[in-house]
Amino acid sequence: MTGPRLEMKNITKEYFGNKVLKGINISVQPGEVHAIVGENGAGKSTLMNILFGMPVIHNTGGYKGKITFNGSSAPISSPEEAMEMGIGMVHQEFMLLPGFTIMENIKLNREPTLPNIWSSIFGEKMRTLDIPRMRRDAKAALERLDLNIDEMLQVAGLPVGFMQFVEIARELDKTSLQLLVLDEPTAVLTENDAETLLKSVRRMANEGISVLFITHRLDEVLSVADRITVLRDGEQVATMNPSEATVEKLAELMVGRKIKSILHKDREADSDRNTQPLLSIKNLHVQMPGEEVNGVDLEVMPGEILGLGGLAGHGKIGVANGIMGFYPASGEITVKGKQIPLNSSIASLNSGMAFVSEDRRGVGLLLEESVEMNIIVQAMQSQGKFLKRRIIEMMDAKTARKHTDRMIKDLDIRCTGPEQLTRRLSGGNQQKVCIAKALTLEPNILFVSEPTRGIDVGAKRLILDLLVELNRKSGVTIVMTSSELSELRSICDRIAIIYKGRLEGILSPDESNAKYGLMMAGALAHKRKAAS
Amino acid sequence: MSDDIRNPDRKMTLQMVAPESRHEQAYKYYLRKNVVPLVFLILCILGGYYSGLSLPFLINEIITRMARNSFIVISLIVPILAGMGLNFGIVLGAMAGQFGYVATANFQMTGFTGFFVTVLITVPLAIIFGWLTGKLFNQSKGKEMITGIILGFFANGIYQLILLYFMGNIIPIRVPTMLLSTGIGIRNTIDIKGMHYAIDNLWKIRLQIPGFIFPIIIPVVTLAALAALCIAVHFLFKTKLGQEFRATGQNRQIAEVAGIKVDRIRILAIIFSTVLAGIGQVIFLQNLGNINTYGSHVQVGTFAVAAILIGGASVTKATISQALLGTLLFHTLFIVSPLAGKNLIGDAMIGEYFRVFITYGVIGVALALHAWQAKQKRR
Numbered sequence: 060m061t062g063p064r065l066e067m068k069n070i071t072k073e074y075f076g077n078k079v080l081k082g083i084n085i086s087v088q089p090g091e092v093h094a095i096v097g098e099n100g101a102g103k104s105t106l107m108n109i110l111f112g113m114p115v116i117h118n119t120g121g122y123k124g125k126i127t128f129n130g131s132s133a134p135i136s137s138p139e140e141a142m143e144m145g146i147g148m149v150h151q152e153f154m155l156l157p158g159f160t161i162m163e164n165i166k167l168n169r170e171p172t173l174p175n176i177w178s179s180i181f182g183e184k185m186r187t188l189d190i191p192r193m194r195r196d197a198k199a200a201l202e203r204l205d206l207n208i209d210e211m212l213q214v215a216g217l218p219v220g221f222m223q224f225v226e227i228a229r230e231l232d233k234t235s236l237q238l239l240v241l242d243e244p245t246a247v248l249t250e251n252d253a254e255t256l257l258k259s260v261r262r263m264a265n266e267g268i269s270v271l272f273i274t275h276r277l278d279e280v281l282s283v284a285d286r287i288t289v290l291r292d293g294e295q296v297a298t299m300n301p302s303e304a305t306v307e308k309l310a311e312l313m314v315g316r317k318i319k320s321i322l323h324k325d326r327e328a329d330s331d332r333n334t335q336p337l338l339s340i341k342n343l344h345v346q347m348p349g350e351e352v353n354g355v356d357l358e359v360m361p362g363e364i365l366g367l368g369g370l371a372g373h374g375k376i377g378v379a380n381g382i383m384g385f386y387p388a389s390g391e392i393t394v395k396g397k398q399i400p401l402n403s404s405i406a407s408l409n410s411g412m413a414f415v416s417e418d419r420r421g422v423g424l425l426l427e428e429s430v431e432m433n434i435i436v437q438a439m440q441s442q443g444k445f446l447k448r449r450i451i452e453m454m455d456a457k458t459a460r461k462h463t464d465r466m467i468k469d470l471d472i473r474c475t476g477p478e479q480l481t482r483r484l485s486g487g488n489q490q491k492v493c494i495a496k497a498l499t500l501e502p503n504i505l506f507v508s509e510p511t512r513g514i515d516v517g518a519k520r521l522i523l524d525l526l527v528e529l530n531r532k533s534g535v536t537i538v539m540t541s542s543e544l545s546e547l548r549s550i551c552d553r554i555a556i557i558y559k560g561r562l563e564g565i566l567s568p569d570e571s572n573a574k575y576g577l578m579m580a581g582a583l584a585h586k587r588k589a590a591s
Numbered sequence: 592m593s594d595d596i597r598n599p600d601r602k603m604t605l606q607m608v609a610p611e612s613r614h615e616q617a618y619k620y621y622l623r624k625n626v627v628p629l630v631f632l633i634l635c636i637l638g639g640y641y642s643g644l645s646l647p648f649l650i651n652e653i654i655t656r657m658a659r660n661s662f663i664v665i666s667l668i669v670p671i672l673a674g675m676g677l678n679f680g681i682v683l684g685a686m687a688g689q690f691g692y693v694a695t696a697n698f699q700m701t702g703f704t705g706f707f708v709t710v711l712i713t714v715p716l717a718i719i720f721g722w723l724t725g726k727l728f729n730q731s732k733g734k735e736m737i738t739g740i741i742l743g744f745f746a747n748g749i750y751q752l753i754l755l756y757f758m759g760n761i762i763p764i765r766v767p768t769m770l771l772s773t774g775i776g777i778r779n780t781i782d783i784k785g786m787h788y789a790i791d792n793l794w795k796i797r798l799q800i801p802g803f804i805f806p807i808i809i810p811v812v813t814l815a816a817l818a819a820l821c822i823a824v825h826f827l828f829k830t831k832l833g834q835e836f837r838a839t840g841q842n843r844q845i846a847e848v849a850g851i852k853v854d855r856i857r858i859l860a861i862i863f864s865t866v867l868a869g870i871g872q873v874i875f876l877q878n879l880g881n882i883n884t885y886g887s888h889v890q891v892g893t894f895a896v897a898a899i900l901i902g903g904a905s906v907t908k909a910t911i912s913q914a915l916l917g918t919l920l921f922h923t924l925f926i927v928s929p930l931a932g933k934n935l936i937g938d939a940m941i942g943e944y945f946r947v948f949i950t951y952g953v954i955g956v957a958l959a960l961h962a963w964q965a966k967q968k969r970r
Binding site: 138154155168172177183 | 829
């Protein structure tokens with residue numbers, strides 16, 4: 060076959076006016092392993108969803124651009140269509156039925172069947188499943204991956220590594236498979252498993268199957284890919300051969316941004332005024348699904364803004380949630396030298412910590428309540444503020460209103476008044492209500508998770524400025540978790556990078572892009588492992 | 592568990608539990624899994640003992656009730672495995688069956704012919720009702736059970752409107768004794784004496800047990816129909832369609848991505864269930880010989896659901912044997928509890944109260960357990 064197997068030309072995608080892909084061009088030859096690297100939110104998954112015709116794309120207005128497959132135009136509009144054309148996809152979250160056996164999963168909806176009396180009356184659907192053949196096919200697919208496992212085992216109890224292989228085996232079993240998309244296949248694998256997987260990827264490529272390989276583990280990219288495309292903020296920053304690339308170069312391309320470092324300059328002078336940490340975290344473990352923390356040690360100095368960065372799924376979000384008692388945690392937390400019991404939101408609140416959750420609409424706000432109620436409810440419950448005693452305790456409407464009015468004015472919350480329901484507010488103003496709620500507790504330490512997620516650009520700046528102002532004027536120590544590195548670098552004094560649930564290192568915001576990229580990809584952890 | 596998965600140093604081997612503890616675990620697992628049927632088995636044995644009923648009488652009663660009730664209980668299996676929970680919407684199937692009987696009673700049909708025509712009328716009606724129910728359930732995914740219960744109430748209203756107001760008024764009824772004295776609306780009971788035991792009496796075997804006066808009577812054809820149904824359901828889950836039911840039940844989204852037409856499969860599951868319930872109700876009523884026009888269908892859903900749950904099924908898992916065992920235990924309790932209550936406490940109502948309490952209690956506990964398990968899973 061001549062010509063590329065897949066060509067994506069000038070692919071553009073908007074989500075509600077927000078451009079997430081800006082003219083991507085990718086071409087993949089038969090038997091080529093094409094790696095796509097980029098940070099979270101760079102647009103990798105969106106690009107693959109377009110290629111696979113996922114409903115989420117078409118429900119949000121479709122995409123612009125042209126896709127050609129094997130030389131003919133292919134406007135893929137549904138996953139079935141993509142599958143029929145020979146595109147297979149292994150999703151980041153597993154698409155396996157837990158109660159089915161490996162074999163049933165591999166052959167899902169492609170089961171070989173045998174005719175019987177009923178099928179001749181009621182049609183195809185009443186054909187009996189050909190179990191022996193299903194087993195044979197499944198076995199063959201697993202063997203192509205060098206995997207020796209009983210195909211009759213239930214998927215539910217399998218280790219994650221196996222599940223990944225079962226997914227790939229399912230795609231391999233499709234005889235028409237021409238292009239396989241692997242979405243971060245090694246993210247959940249151990250080093251050994253990852254190696255096995257990379258070997259099978261190469262083997263598939265040698266058989267003539269094209270592979271699109273999405274990852275942010277840069278060393279893997281160099282060892283397995285024939286071509287590398289780097290995405291950043293929906294833009295295609297580079298496409299190159301692995302011979303031209305190094306891990307450092309890729310890391311810089313992946314992260315690189317012109318960073319508006321505006322605020323932290325004036326701080327250098329007084330940063331050493333206090334050497335006693337305000338909050339110290341020792342060996343923190345948090346069981347937050349998808350964001351597990353496996354032993355973080357960290358010290359927060361009074362008066363600083365500490366950033367927590369890292370890629371999604373590595374546990375940065377788990378830290379604040381664990382400390383605030385939202386998810387089961389173990390370890391040792393001391394505030395001003397006093398140990399705080401874990402797994403108790405009240406204890407954490409009483410020790411002067413407050414939390415602005417990343418789940419604004421779920422955890423952060425009572426959407427059906429007024430702005431006023433949202434701002435005061437936590438202080439009322441945990442600290443007994445805004446209450447007065449008239450035989451029974453009642454809400455003190457007057458002071459509550461006074462406080463709310465002040466907050467609305469101070470934080471510039473755009474609303475029709477304290478009575479407005481928070482559901483009606485825009486994302487930025489909802490976030491301000493969340494912050495106001497936390498401030499009402501008069502905290503010493505404020506945890507802020509993903510404060511700008513889902514907020515438009517203008518409001519983002521306002522929120523960040525607000526945080527800085529709080530820090531400078533009221534002396535609130537802030538621990539901010541964010542997936543957006545540029546945001547962390549623009550306001551934080553120090554940035555701690557979390558990798559695989561552990562502290563990878565602490566960087567100053569001025570550090571080079573390459574260094575950030577390496578740390579987020581866990582270069583140090585890999586080096587340590589190699590050394591030991 | 593989750594710790595294990597995430598631990599990057601873990602070797603790629605399946606963990607094996609030591610054999611002894613495995614045995615013990617299997618034993619405990621078995622006990623925990625079957626605790627509901629076991630408790631009810633004990634209750635039935637105690638109740639049977641204190642009721643003072645003779646064995647042949649008890650066995651006869653059980654056989655009768657198994658033959659007439661199992662069909663409806665089995666109709667719940669397909670929606671459960673298709674992930675739609677307990678289909679309280681089978682009440683609509685029962686209504687279809689009763690509409691069938693109103694028609695055949697109106698034409699004064701009798702015997703097996705009458706029964707057969709009733710089934711012929713019931714099936715298409717049940718298909719339409721099932722299709723509508725399935726459509727509705729697709730609009731309320733994840734809330735099928737409560738939707739089904741309320742749908743039952745709503746459908747009951749329409750049922751009453753048709754039978755109380757339309758019949759004899761818009762829909763002509765030939766048999767005046769079926770109508771109320773005003774000439775509009777069906778009476779409280781419909782007499783279907785002509786079709787009483789229409790299939791039960793086709794072939795009856797009498798077994799004489801030595802030492803007892805009464806023989807045990809076995810309605811062979813009814814039981815054969817039940818056996819055929821069990822085999823058919825068993826076969827269904829060996830087919831492509833059955834696999835699609837199961838895949839949809841496990842996870843809608845994944846099934847969808849695999850190319851299964853989930854919405855269609857769900858509607859099909861409900862149609863299956865409604866049709867079986869309709870036929871089940873026809874079998875049930877031919878055994879009774881009369882229809883409580885405004886009452887026979889009302890509790891079909893709750894009783895069938897209670898029976899299958901007592902058999903050890905859950906909102907997400909059910910087998911044919913669970914359905915049969917559940918029917919057996921539930922109806923044995925039905926038979927013995929009033930008498931046992933009378934003999935123990937001197938009041939038959941106490942036993943009756945106890946039974947009603949158990950019926951709804953079991954449903955409540957099963958639903959609470961389901962909610963709890965779903966919550967555990969989410970963590």
